[in-house]
Amino acid sequence: MAAETIDGKGIAALVRAEVGVAAQRLTAAGQRPGLTVVLVGEDPASQVYVRNKDRAADRAGFRVETRKLPAQTPQAELLALVAELNADEAVHGILVQLPLPGGLDADAVVRAIDPAKDVDGLHPDNVAALWMGTPGHRPCTPSGCVELLDRTGIDIAGRNAVVIGRSLLVGKPLAALLLARNATVTIAHSRTADLAGLARGADILVAAVGRAELVRGNWIKPGAAVLDVGINRGADGSLVGDVAFDEARERAAAITPVPGGVGPMTIAMLLRNTAAAAARRAGLDAEQVFAEARLIAAERSASAAGSGLAR
Ligand SMILES: Nc1nc(=O)c2c([nH]1)NC[C@@H]1CN(c3ccc(C(=O)N[C@@H](CCC(=O)O)C(=O)O)cc3)C=[N+]21
DSSP, X not given: OOOEEOOHHHHHHHHHHHHHHHHHHHHHTTOOOEEEEEEESOOHHHHHHHHHHHHHHHHTTOXXXXXXXXXXXXXXXXXXXHHHHHHOTTOOEEEEOSSOOTTOOHHHHHHHSOGGGBTTOOSHHHHHHHHHTOSSOOOHHHHHHHHHHHHTTOOOTTOEEEEEOOOTTTHHHHHHHHHHTTOEEEEEOTTOTTHHHHHTTOSEEXXXXXXXXXXXXXXXXXXXXXXXXXXXXXXXXXEEOSBOHHHHTTTOSEEOOSSSSHHHHHHHHHHHHHHHHHHHHTTOXXXXXXXXXXXXXXXXXXXXXXXXXXO
């Protein structure tokens, strides 16, 4: 039996609709969520991605701006921009698109961001909060992965999770999130011995290495959930994940496609982190704001379906 394809695009749209409801409430409370994206240089892939973020934030009712700087921007100038955004009351979230062009110190830039505005969850204070289990911004792609599992009804507690990839942006924080949800977590990487054998023990298998179709069908434990974080561009311009999808879906119970899987969730969770920052500024409990927004969004979509609007 072929796996269920996890509809990341659809689930991301749901999350964005909920965040949109929260944004209305926050705007009424005087804290319209504001997101500033900083894009240094001309990387074409980054430009597409930044445009998608802009549009999603705009549709959710956020104030959003992209600050574009030339690739030759000096470090001091970038740090000065971050300081300006830290001080700007209208800005709740700051995202500096990575990687930065050569010559710029990304680590120093991320450290300069006010942790409360670090909606990427990459500031050392937020990394520490993640591993300590205290409040803070969680990185967007990993929290999007957990959200996909939750909204697909896939249990995490007590299950074996194997995360292939150990980046600061995805692999390590995702391992921490799955551990916090009581999975038994293994982080695998390029030096792991018998990667295929290890993967075959995974109830939840995550591929986040950026190598097209590294994970083959016979690496999949029958009935496993497979999350494909890879976005690799083929020679013909098409997108390919880190998982050989057609093979894997013959054994998995559920699997994310590329595109339309984890990618759209990254943007949805970025909006959610930004709205959470705005909620905190308004003196509100972000989790409560989202819980209420979720109910309202569900009512709205039910009544839209009832009146035929959804069709
Ligand atoms: N500070 C920082 N934070 C990031 O989160 C960050 C970053 N820098 N630099 C680049 C990577 C990449 N990334 C993606 C997010 C969404 C899609 C996405 O929406 N993908 C869609 C469409 C893909 C397409 O058509 O190109 C999909 O998979 O279906 C892709 C890639 C966030 N990143």
